[in-house]
Amino acid sequence: MAGFKFKTFKKTMDKNAPSLKRFLNKLSKNRPKDLHQVAAVKDQQVWGEIDCLACANCCRTMSPTFTSKDIKRIANHMNISEKHFKEKWLLKDDEGDWVNKIQPCQFLNLDDNKCSIYEVRPKDCSGFPHHHKKPMMEYVHVYKQNVTFCPATYKFVEKIKEHYSAKS
Numbered sequence: 001m002a003g004f005k006f007k008t009f010k011k012t013m014d015k016n017a018p019s020l021k022r023f024l025n026k027l028s029k030n031r032p033k034d035l036h037q038v039a040a041v042k043d044q045q046v047w048g049e050i051d052c053l054a055c056a057n058c059c060r061t062m063s064p065t066f067t068s069k070d071i072k073r074i075a076n077h078m079n080i081s082e083k084h085f086k087e088k089w090l091l092k093d094d095e096g097d098w099v100n101k102i103q104p105c106q107f108l109n110l111d112d113n114k115c116s117i118y119e120v121r122p123k124d125c126s127g128f129p130h131h132h133k134k135p136m137m138e139y140v141h142v143y144k145q146n147v148t149f150c151p152a153t154y155k156f157v158e159k160i161k162e163h164y165s166a167k168s
């Protein structure tokens, strides 16, 4: 992703997202039998093209949810109490999940887009953008949202769309 600029790519995502969302709608109504195999191949291809360190849009604009295990692990790593960690950094959202008070995430190093707690980061972060989830169709709502936020998901869905368009 040499010379990648998120702002420029965002324009492409916004322009093409409606067609990718329509494709995802169709896919959820008529799931191809080989979808999981195709998705695994396309996901691998995506990571040959995308460098998250050139992007970090997820860490800049979204908050992960922090499970109790995440909070315990990260607070231990920081040598502070879980209570202190929650008071300092987190709040409960409308669904009752612990999320960041601020964005960009307090653990993102804005100079190089690296996560300062990478080894102990929340499970939500290590699993993002959730391309491996099964059954995949249960995550269509996530992909529909992320085609305008995450270049990796945009490319993932675009490649799956191209694959099935070429076959039809």
Ligand code: SF4
Pocket: 050, 051, 052, 053, 055, 056, 057, 058, 059, 128, 129, 149, 150, 151, 152, 153
């Ligand atoms: S996961 Fe997506 S939004 Fe996050 S840094 Fe990678 S490409 Fe960007």
Ligand code: SF4
Pocket: 058, 059, 063, 064, 105, 106, 107, 108, 109, 114, 115, 116, 117, 118, 121, 122, 125
């Ligand atoms: S904890 Fe790390 S990976 Fe997760 S949002 Fe914050 S900076 Fe990004």
